[in-house]
Amino acid sequence: MRTTTIRRTIGASTAALAVTLGMLTTPAMAAPSVASSDTRPAIVALTKAQKAELQRAVDAQIKRAAKKGTQTAANEVTYYSADGKVEAVAVLPLPGETIAPSYTQTANGITSDWHGCPTFAYCFYENSNWEGARWQFWAAYEGPPGYASNYGFQDRTSSWVVNTSALYIVADDAAPGGTGQWLWLWTTNPQSSASYVGNTNNDRMDRWWAWVA
Structure with missing residues (x-):
C-alpha cells in the first residue's frame, strides 16, 4: 500500500464446519x-x-491466497512446498502496530535483523518504510516465476528487502487488457532494500523472478 498507515479493510470470514459420523471436523x-x-x-x-x-x-490472508496456507502463529501463515519445506511466511502486524513483529522462528537460529526480514530471505512489504504485512521467502524461483496471488499479496507491494547474497529479483506487472504481456517494474541487487517502490510502481507487482548469480 502506498501510505504507511495499515489498511484494515479485511473482512471477517466464517470457518465452515462439517459433520462426519456425528463428529465435528x-x-x-x-x-x-x-x-x-x-x-x-x-x-x-x-x-x-x-x-x-x-x-x-x-x-x-488465508482466504485471499490461491495457495493453501497454514496458520502457524497468532499472526503468521506459512506456505509449504510440495516436499513439506517452508516456502514462504506471511507475517501480519499486531493490532495497533504498523510494523509486523519478527518471525517466530528466530529462536531456532534464524536471525531477523533487517526490517524484520530474516537472514537468507527476501521480503515484500504491504506499506512503504517496511510497514504493514510482510511476506518472506527463502526459495529462489529459478525457472518458473513466483506469483504474488498465490500468497495473497497481488498488487500490494510498496517496499522490499533482499537479505541474502548473490540473489537477484525482477518484479513484473501484468499488462492491462489480458494480453498476456508483462511489464518490468524493478530489479533488485543482493543485500539491498527499498523503503518505497515509487508512485509509478506502487501496488502493481503481480509476479517476480529470483535467481542466484
Whole structure:
C-alpha cells in the first residue's frame, strides 16, 4: 500500500464446519488453538477484541491466497512446498502496530535483523518504510516465476528487502487488457532494500523472478 498507515479493510470470514459420523471436523480456515497457544508477551497482552481482530486478518490472508496456507502463529501463515519445506511466511502486524513483529522462528537460529526480514530471505512489504504485512521467502524461483496471488499479496507491494547474497529479483506487472504481456517494474541487487517502490510502481507487482548469480 502506498501510505504507511495499515489498511484494515479485511473482512471477517466464517470457518465452515462439517459433520462426519456425528463428529465435528476442524474449522477449514481459522486455527484458534494455534493462536491461543502463542505465548509471546505481545500476543498475551492483546485484549480479547484485538485477538479477534488479528484472527480475522489471518483468516483473510488465508482466504485471499490461491495457495493453501497454514496458520502457524497468532499472526503468521506459512506456505509449504510440495516436499513439506517452508516456502514462504506471511507475517501480519499486531493490532495497533504498523510494523509486523519478527518471525517466530528466530529462536531456532534464524536471525531477523533487517526490517524484520530474516537472514537468507527476501521480503515484500504491504506499506512503504517496511510497514504493514510482510511476506518472506527463502526459495529462489529459478525457472518458473513466483506469483504474488498465490500468497495473497497481488498488487500490494510498496517496499522490499533482499537479505541474502548473490540473489537477484525482477518484479513484473501484468499488462492491462489480458494480453498476456508483462511489464518490468524493478530489479533488485543482493543485500539491498527499498523503503518505497515509487508512485509509478506502487501496488502493481503481480509476479517476480529470483535467481542466484
